[in-house]
Amino acid sequence: MRPTVHTMQSATLSHLDAITRACRRIESAETPPLLAELAREAGLSPWHFQRLFKRHTGVTPRHYAQAQRARRLRAELQGQGSVTEAIYGAGFGAPSRFYENSDELLGMTPTAWRAGGAGETIHFALGECSLGAILVAESARGLCAIALDDHPEPLLRELQDQFPRAHLVGGDVAFERRVAQVVGFVELPAVGLELPLDVRGSAFQQRVWQALRAVPPGTTVSYAELARRIGQPAAARAVARACASNALAVAIPCHRVVRADGQLSGYRWGVVRKAALLAREGRSPQGCGDTGS
């Protein structure tokens, strides 16, 4: 667009482009392409390409390929073939390769996943709290969604998008008590939430969310600091994306992540709610930027 900025940004832009192409390449490949191959296509050395890839995506090319394979396995398991066929179809060299890590990949055996996962039942309920409408959803493994909005309708649509194949069950009286419990927690996060969480995400996202849960109420942390805490100081942007992908408001306290200067950055469920949550925890949203690093 503007030729004057060309020299400043072209390197970064072409990197992003090359990494995006590499991602698409990994996604479409039958078996994961070699690092050297991806690097050659990006016009970079394997070492440098590997570093760039991780800086921008938060994961290494291999991790990305593994996540891709896990996604493909879930898709294969939706089909009619045997579990073994699905495992081979997803790109595993042998069933044993998969079973070594099945718990990490699916959280259960593939047969159980197929039986319960695809036709999974998720109980949900909508309620009201001081922050507006709230939706709470729970799978057999634990709470899988806590979401906030001004109105209940978008929350329900969002839940349907999040679990398109699941059997969503609302209006369950027993479950209403669970919602009351969660609302109580949202009103007073310091009391803690003693409920199992069904946290679904990539290995990287899981690490970020785990680090978030270690941030105590009444304190805040910057994206950069959070990136440091998971041992990837250069991955602040990827950390921010992982925070934004959080499906469990307040339980995974992404509202406690603020910009390095203490200003509030975005919040999936609205910056106003983020400010309210922080104020409630005894942390004024501004002028407290020192995250104590």
Place this chain on the structure above:
DNA sequence: GGTTCTCTGCCGC
């Protein structure tokens, strides 16, 4: 259990 591939720290240009 050996081989191949990946990843990272470090250094040089």
Place this chain on the structure above:
DNA sequence: GCGGCAGAGAACC
């Protein structure tokens, strides 16, 4: 910013 090496470790067969 980028390339390259060494060494450790993971993944694979």
